[in-house]
Amino acid sequence: MGGLEVIADEPTPSPIKSRDGAAVLWTQTRTLLLGDGSTVYGCQHCDYTSPNVNAIRPHLQAHNSRRGKKTTTAPTGDLTLAELVARLAELDKVTAALDEWRTRALKAEKALRTLRNLLGDRT
Ligand SMILES: [Zn+2]
Known part of the structure; x- marks a missing residue:
């Protein structure tokens, strides 16, 4: 200077x-x-x-x-490690949410089947 x-x-x-x-x-x-x-x-x-x-x-x-x-x-080629970890964390959240919904759906399906069986038994 x-x-x-x-x-x-x-x-x-x-x-x-x-x-x-x-x-x-x-x-x-x-x-x-x-x-x-x-x-x-x-x-x-x-x-x-x-x-x-x-x-x-x-x-x-x-x-x-x-x-x-x-x-x-190269939109994804220059990710820093921190960015990559952040993205993986996001992905984890989404995957966890999907798993939760799948579990709920399976439970609902099972409950419905049980209900149908019960109804079926009565008729
Ligand atoms: Zn300069």
Whole structure:
């Protein structure tokens, strides 16, 4: 950073407002306060900095497009272990629910059969 110390590193408020009027923060565009009191804008992913905030977002495309391509061409190929475990846990829940319903259905079926037998015995 030109030998200057970065005193503060914060997300940059964008000119865009969300629907509820709250300011939208560009978390990938860092506002860097330097040791000499000047401010530059930096990329969250690498050492790229610029005094012009509008220079950061085009630069971020370099990082985004690579990630974007990965996720679109291989939607399940890039799962982290944590994501995989989370998905398996979801699957477990669904399977458990299905098992529970199957058990209930079998019980209901059995009860119905018993009832039919009882009725059958009476006639
Ligand atoms: Zn960068």
